Amino acid sequence: MIPIVSESDLRAAITPRDAVAVVREAFRADGDGRATVPAPIGLSIPGTRGEFHVKTAHVAGIPHVAVKIASGFYDNPARGLPTGSGMMVLFDAATGMPVAVLLDNGYLTDVRTGAAGAVAADCLARRDIHTVGVIGSGVQARHQVACLREVREFRRVVAWSIDADGLARYCRELAERFGVDAEAASSAEAVVAAADIVLTTTPARAPLVDSAWLRPGVHITAVGSDGPGKQELDPRCLSIADLVVTDRTSQCVRLGELQHAVAAGLMRADGVHAELGQVVAGLKPGRTTDRQITVVDLTGVGFQDTAIASAAYSKTL
Numbered sequence: 001m002i003p004i005v006s007e008s009d010l011r012a013a014i015t016p017r018d019a020v021a022v023v024r025e026a027f028r029a030d031g032d033g034r035a036t037v038p039a040p041i042g043l044s045i046p047g048t049r050g051e052f053h054v055k056t057a058h059v060a061g062i063p064h065v066a067v068k069i070a071s072g073f074y075d076n077p078a079r080g081l082p083t084g085s086g087m088m089v090l091f092d093a094a095t096g097m098p099v100a101v102l103l104d105n106g107y108l109t110d111v112r113t114g115a116a117g118a119v120a121a122d123c124l125a126r127r128d129i130h131t132v133g134v135i136g137s138g139v140q141a142r143h144q145v146a147c148l149r150e151v152r153e154f155r156r157v158v159a160w161s162i163d164a165d166g167l168a169r170y171c172r173e174l175a176e177r178f179g180v181d182a183e184a185a186s187s188a189e190a191v192v193a194a195a196d197i198v199l200t201t202t203p204a205r206a207p208l209v210d211s212a213w214l215r216p217g218v219h220i221t222a223v224g225s226d227g228p229g230k231q232e233l234d235p236r237c238l239s240i241a242d243l244v245v246t247d248r249t250s251q252c253v254r255l256g257e258l259q260h261a262v263a264a265g266l267m268r269a270d271g272v273h274a275e276l277g278q279v280v281a282g283l284k285p286g287r288t289t290d291r292q293i294t295v296v297d298l299t300g301v302g303f304q305d306t307a308i309a310s311a312a313y314s315k316t317l
Contacts, residue, residue: 004101005316011107013315016146019115019308024280026059026307027119027247031281034060035303037248042227042255049074049203051227057302064099065091066309068302070109074203083138084110088309100313106139112308113300114143116247116276117199117221120296122151123279123286124245125197125219129154133195135188135208135232137161137170140201140223145174148197158194160185161202189213200224200232211236216291225257226299233257233295239266242292243273248301256297 014022029035041054050073058065070086077083084106090099102108132154134141138161145157157180161167167184174182185191192198192213200209202224209220211234220241224232238244238261249272252258261267274284276296287294 002098002100004103005313006103007105007107009316010102010104010312013312014108014111014308016111016114016143017150018311019111020118020147020150022307022311023112023115023304024119026303027116027277027280029059029061029277029307030301030303031275031277031279031283035277037302040251040302044227053226053300055300055302055305057306058093059303059306062306062310063093064306064310064313065093066306067091068109068305068309070106072203082106088305090309090313102309102313108308108312109300109305110139110143111147112304113140113223113298114147116298116300116304117144117223117296118147118151119280120221120245120276120298121148121197121219123276124243124294124296125152126217126287126290129196131156131158131195133157133191133198134159134201135161135191135199136201136224137163137166138201141170141199142173144199144201144221144223145178148199149178152197154180154196156181156183158183158185158191160188160191192218197221202232203230204232205229207231207234209233209237211240214240214293216293219287219294219296221296221298222257223298225255225259225297227255228259230255231257231260233260235261235264235266238295238297240293241295243287243294244271245274245276245279245294245296246272247276247296247298249275251299251301252297256299257295258297
C-alpha cells in the first residue's frame with residue numbers, strides 16, 4: 001500500500017523559501033529543454049462556478065513524475081469550505097510505479113503558484129520597490145505576497161477586492177504576519193496607481209486592470225487567468241508592455257491573458273518576449289531598464305507540479 005502524505009506534513013516540508021528555490025530550478029530546467037509537458041486538462045462544471053485542472057510533466061533530473069488534480073469552486077466560502085482543493089499522485093520516473101499520494105488539499109499548487117510569481121518578479125520587476133499592489137484577497141493573494149518577500153524587500157501593500165470583509169481580514173493578516181503597512185484601496189485603479197508591482201489573483205472573467213493606468217516601470221504578475229474566458233487585464237496591457245513573458249506561450253494563448261490580446265488582434269504569440277524558463281536559464285534577458293512596463297502571464301505548468309511534489313515528498317522521508 002502506497003503512503004498518503006498529509007497536508008500538515010507537506011506544509012511543514014515546503015516553506016515559501018523552499019518553494020521559490022524549487023520552482024526557480026524547475027523553470028531553469030524548462031528553459032534548458034529538460035521538461036516534457038503535455039497540454040493540461042480543464043473541466044468546468046456546468047451550473048456552478050467550479051472547475052478542475054489536471055496537469056503533469058516529466059523533468060529530466062527529477063526522480064518522480066507527479067499527476068496533479070486541482071479544483072477551484074468559487075462559491076465554496078459561502079458553504080464554509082475553501083475555494084481550492086486537490087491532490088498529487090507521485091510516480092517513480094524510472095519505473096512508472098506509484099510512490100505516494102500527496103493529500104495536500106491544494107497547498108502545493110497554491111505555494112508553487114506563489115513561487116512562480118516570485119521567480120517572475122525577480123526577473124522582471126525593478127530591484128528597488130516600495131509598494132506592492134494586490135487585486136484579490138483570497139488564498140493566492142496571500143501566497144503571492146509571502147513568496148515575493150523571498151526576492152524583494154517592500155514596506156507597503158495596497159489591496160482591493162470585491163469582498164470588503166475578506167479584504168479587511170487580508171490587510172490585518174499581512175500587517176500581523178509580515179510587519180508591512182497593509183491598506184485597503186477603494187478601487188483596482190487606486191491599487192495600480194500606488195504600486196511598483198501589481199499582483200492579480202482573482203477568477204475574474206472581465207478586465208479589472210485598464211491599460212491607461214499603467215505607469216513606466218510597473219511590473220504585473222497575472223495569475224488568475226488559467227482557463228478559457230478568464231481575464232483580469234485589459235488586453236492592451238499586454239500590447240503596450242515593453243516585455244510580455246509567459247510560463248508557457250502555447251498554454252497562455254489558450255488559457256491565459258494572452259488569449260484575449262490575440263483574439264483582439266493586439267498581439268500574436270510570436271510577439272511574446274520569452275517564456276520564463278528562458279529568462280531564468282539566461283537565454284533571454286529580463287528587465288533591462290527601470291522604465292520598462294513588464295507583464296508575466298502565469299497559467300501554471302505541469303513541470304512546476306512535478307518539481308514541488310518531488311521535493312515535498314523527499315523532505316517528508
